[in-house]
Amino acid sequence: MKYISFALALIITISLGVALSLQFGSIPPLGKLLDPNHGFWQNSYSEDQLVKEEIRLTGLTSPVTIQYDENLIPHIFAQNEIDLYRAQGYVTAQNRLWQMEFQTMAAAGRISEIVGPIAIDLDRMTRRKGMPFAAEQGIQFLENNDPETFKLVQAYSEGVNQYIDGLTVARMPIEYKILNYKPERWSPYKSLLLLKYMADMLVGDRDLEYTNLRTILGPELLEKLFPLFPEENDPVIEAEKLWDFTPLEVSKPEGINYPNDSIFVKTMPQPEPGVGSNNWAVSGSKTASGRTILANDPHLSLNLPSLWYAMQLTTPNHSVKGATLPGALGIISGFNENIAWGVTNATRDTRDWYAITFKNDDRTEYLYNDQWIQSTFRIEEIKVKGEASYLDTVVYTHHGPVVYDQSFRAERQDVNFALKWTAHLPSNEQKTFILLNKGKSHDDYIAALEYYTSPAQNFVFASKSGDIAMKVQGRFPLKWEDQGRFLMDGNDPRMEWKDFIPNEHHAATLNPARGFVASANQHSVDPSYPYYVFDNSFEHYRNRRLNQRLSEMNQITVGDMMELQFDNFHLHAYEALPIMMNYIKADSLINAGAENVAYLKDLADWNFFTFPNQTAPTLFHLWWRYLHRSIWEDLRKSDLPVVLPNNYQTVKLLTNEPTSFLFDKKTTAQIESAKDHVLASFDSMIVQVKKLKEEKGDYTWVNHKNTTIQHLVPNFKSFSFEGIYTGGGAGILNATSERHGASWRMVVELGDEPEAFGIYPGGQSGNPGSKYYDSFLKKWANGEYVNFKLQKIQDSQSTLFSTTLKP
């Protein structure tokens, strides 16, 4: 009997111990998680409760001092660059290890390893787009062509790895504990993957949708609804700019034939429309102090841990501060003692598609220039948590990887579309930022940008010496008109990119007469620019509001620039609403006291600002949403993937051609005009508003918009913040919509000692248990900033704690 009792007790004890350390489905290993010495409880400590005054870091040549200020912003003081980046790697990993690894896992198409089969499709897409392939190319290029930068990237990587090596289970980021996996070693390849991740986040294309639109609408109507330049083009580089170079010649080949089939592939998700970024710089002639001021606010997905991590990086030769991308070296948007710079996405069609004809089903040969060419295969092994690996065979042509084929997102057997993308080309973006960090002049800035390829950016610049500048930088294929706008024939060599626009021909300006430079993702240039520039997603509102405000403003202060970053004026509503109100004769309805007059009155009295407590922005937003849907219903209901005309073109059509045949719905017997759509959408708006009132109590902008800063794992809802009380919206300078917005705001005035302020929605810590996880959030929502002044090693007044890294 006693043997049975013992055996039973032993089995229960072992089973309990084992079961509580295993993950069952989505239930994490509860024993490990609740163990107060190693589990989640240990993640309750904030960084200032876990201070180590000295840490040994092998590979350093001299000691490195790190001073954390009251916001947990590290100020790293090193004696040379290699020590500096080694320390940057170590410190970044201390605060953001899980995030930097998760993002590179996403960029490598390895999310299934963490979350299981649910992510297989996403991983296949990432790999088929050639992201790991691109990073591999990049690392090879760096190793062979720029060993100096490679050494720095390696030092950063070693810094990260030394942190990982010394990491105890207790200090492991909580996400690893919940998802039950461990960090891998970092490598220079991962730093490059991260830059590719940014390229993927920011670059879209609509070639396949445009191909369908050309069939549905015909070339003329396509041109009318999707013109190359808008009527009120207010480009990044001022329209008056005279181009002082002789352009390379490029002409459209005779007798070009695009593949004419309708395309049924399920096209890839695209960057969110209406969001982007703002940056600008004003010259001393427009500022109160006579010094240049630069501002930047990149609008990206609002995530936690925050995309950005603030840092100061100092050597005896330079001191630079601003926002870093955890995983990449240096400051990405920031300033030093001499210059400041910032970035916005320079949307441009740098991704093209080629229809490939294979000789037979084995796809080992494809047709190019009427010859059979050998293709290559890349077998992608996608490891899947809890299941066997998924093997995906991706065929590579000289154009690039075949993304859509019979096994992926295509319904037809003969669909094989290859992707050509500048992000696949060897490049050295990392060097650009390393050089900018220590730049001193406009010449240094231009020299740094030479290395930058993808994703194309509008780099704004200001210097202590009084220069302001803007350059649209990326690697841009030299295209003939419409090249790459539609799916192209992979067999026809004339459809290939032949060359690139030389760097010195990229649109750029230095100290323009208007006294400012500005960009907000709009068209880069005026039609006078001698190269073909096309993209589907150019901005039409933020740019005009920004340029208008900057033109009007004088005696500008840093405070004025902060206010401008938080400007909530809805230019789209300002232009569209009066027309909509006019069509339904709102004034007479209000006077007649018609039903729902309160809504109309609210809209009539609206000042076109979008503060969180206002209700009119919600009314307009809903009304416009239904109106846009209603006008383009025929296109929307097409079986083929298409893109709809943007808000700007739709407003133009409403204003100028209210009886256009485009307003007539093919599905009804009557002939509709603009007025019919406006009336119908107004009714839909009322229904939705009443529903909103029932569900949420009111229909204030904050409630309707529901700005959410979401944890990178969306299921971790309690690590996210919903219903943030803040204004703005898509297409507004304060572009804070539901899930996108200013991921970083910075204003810098350059003088003998630069004055700088910055903020981002989140906090320095990646740990949801730390008080520094969301410590910036409230200030960000209120449009406030924290001081980003450069610190010297002896400025210890605001130091929270210090750590010395010793060799």
Added chain:
Amino acid sequence: MKFTALLILTAILVLFLGPYFSYPYLMGIIVVLSYLMSSSGASSFFAAGLGMGLVWLGKAIFISIDTSSSLPDKMADLMGMEQSNLLWIATGVLGVLLGGFSGLTGALLRNLSKPKRSQGMYRY
């Protein structure tokens, strides 16, 4: 007496070795401790269980108070619990189960090696 001694020894052990060893190791050590204490099964179960459970509960409460972190609330929410206090209880209960069954196993192991009690004999 043995009950109190095992409880205190288990608590001390879990408190001081806990930060260095994960709980499966602690369970092994408790098995050995309970074996050495040679207490009855029930007594070992409750003594070792309470020893480990109380330390885990105490540590969870201490960390919550020491850090004032919102993490327990966030974790409770993530795990579908309405109150983070339940996480204290869950941690304590888990400690009791892990410690208790380890203690019981140790005691029953010791029981195996004890000589059989004399059954007595009647002579006619």
